[in-house]
Amino acid sequence: MRPNAKDYLSREEFEALQLRRLRETLGRVYHLVPFYREKFDQAGVRPDDLTSLEDLKRFPFTVKQDLRDHYPFGLLAVPMEQVVRIHSSSGTTGKPTVVAYTEHDMRVWTEVMMRTMLMAGVGPGDVVHNAYGYGLFTGGLGFHYGAEALGAAVVPSSVGFTKRQLMLMRDFGATILCCTPSYALHLAEVAQEEGLDPRKDFKLRAGFFGAEPASEGLRRAVAEAWGIKYFEAYGLSEIIGPGVAASCEYGELHIFEDHFYPEIIDPETGEVLPEGQEGELVFTTLTKQALPLIRYRTRDISRLYREPCRCGRTIIRMGRVVGRSDDMLIVSGVNVFPSQVEHVLTKVEGLTPNYVIVVDKKGVLDVLEVWVEVDERIFTGDLGTLENLKHKLEEELANHLFLRARVKLVEPKTLERSMGKAKRVIDRRELEEKLGR
C-alpha cells in the first residue's frame, strides 16, 4: 500500500476509522492516565458515552498548561520501558513541555512525514537539504525520518553556518529544502551576496516550510527567490511534531485526519462551530500511544473544509492559520487578528512596515485604527502617493476584515514614543474601563 493511500478514503471510511480509534483512545486514557480519569469524571462523561463523532464535544479540553503541570511524564499512557524517544520544548514561560514517543508512535510520525513529502513527490534520487534544527526540537528529526523512509538522500545540516549550507546545497545538488520560511529567504539573500543566482545555480525544485507563521508575502518571496514550489508543513510538537497537516500542489493544507481528529471551536465559549467557520483549531490524537491528547487546544485560528480538494485528495483541509486565539481582538463583534492586518500591509506595500493596531471606543461604537509608520522604504516624497497608499490600505483592510478600519500614516518612532515599547495592539477600551471604575 502506498504510504499516502489514506489521503483518498471516502468520508464514510474516514468516519468509521475515526470513531473506532477515538473510542479506543478515550478508553485507554481513562484507564491509564489519572489526569484524564479525573477530568472525565468531573465532566460526568465516560469513554462509552461516545457513540458518534459528534459526542466528542462532551469531553473536556486539554491545554498546554496541563502538560506543564504534569512535567515531565505525568500524562504518559505507557510505562517508560516502551518510550523510545523524548522531545521537549524550550520553556520560555515556566516549565518546558515534554513529548514522548513509543516505537509505534515513531512509525506514525514517519508515515505522516512521508505523506507530507509525497505532496512534492519526494523519493529516490532527491537530495533533501534539511535545515530544521536537530535536537530537542521536533522539526529536524521529523523531516529526517520521513525523507529517509522515502528513499531520498538526507543532508542533516541543521541550523547555522549559512555560507557552508549554501556550499553543500550547491555541491550536493539539493533538490528539496526543509527549513523555516524566514531562513529560506535568508539563505537566498546570502546566496545573492555571494554572487550566486538562487534560481540558476542550484537544483532546488521544492521546499517544505513551517514551524513559524508566514505571511502570504513571505511565502511568495521564498518561492520566487528560489524559483521553487512552496509546500507548507503544519504541526505542533504536542500533537506529534511536523506532519499534522501538509499542503498539496494547490497549496491546500490537508490534515492527516486518520491520526489527528480536528475540531473548530469558538475560543470564547468552547462550543464546536459548523464546518467552514473560523475558530480555534483543536486536535485529538487517534493513534498515539505514549502521549495521547484529548481535545488539545492549539490556540491557532483556522477553518475546516471537508469537500474533496482539486488535487483529488478527500482528506480534510484546514485554512491558513490566520492568528492565535491569544491575540484575537473583538471589534464591533468581528474577530480581528494582527496577522490579518499584517497580511494586508504586506500585500499592498510588498513589505511589512511598522504598524500598530489601536482599538478605541467612540460613544458606544468600537473604532479600529491602523497606524502605519512612513519610513524611507515607503516615502517617495510625494503627497499623492501617500494619500493613495492610505486609501488603498483602507480599502483592502475593509475587504479582509469585513470591518472599517481607519489608516493613519505616522512618523517613524511615533509608535514607540507613544506606546513605550514595541507593541502591536493597543486596546484603549480596556484602559477606559479601568479608568472608569
Add this chain to the structure above:
Amino acid sequence: MRSQYAIKQLSVFLENRKGRLKELTETLYQAGVNIRALALAESAEFGILRLVVDNPEKARSVLSSAGFTVKEQDVFAVEVEDKPGGFYQVVKILSEADINVDYTYAFVGGGERAVLIFKVPDEDLERAMEILSAGGIKLVEPLFFYGA
C-alpha cells in the same frame, strides 16, 4: 545638464502634530544649516515639507538622526524678471513640451529678479532643463543656494 543645474531638494514627512515643525527647524538651526527655500504640502492628517538648504548632505543626516523620514530629490531653479508674465513664460514652455509640473515654489531673495524652484517627473528633468535653456530662460546653478 542635470549635473550642472540639478538642485538637491529634501522632502520631509510630517504628521500634523503640534510642535513638529518647530522641532525640525530647530534641528537644522542647531546644525548650522540655512534654509534657502521651503514649501509645505498638506493633507488633512499629514504633510510634506520641501526644503532647499545650503548643505543638503548635512541637513539630511541630522534630520534622519532626529527621527524624520527624509527623501532627496532633484529639482531645478530658474531666474525670471520679477514682473507680470515671468512665471507664465516658464510654465508655457514646459506645457508646450508636454512636461507636467509636480509643484513649484519661490525662493524669496529680493531684488528685481525672482527665483522659482520646479519639480517635474524625474524622467523629464533633463529635457525640461534643455528646452528652458533653449527658450532663453536662465537656469540657476546650485552654487547659488549652497554657497551663500
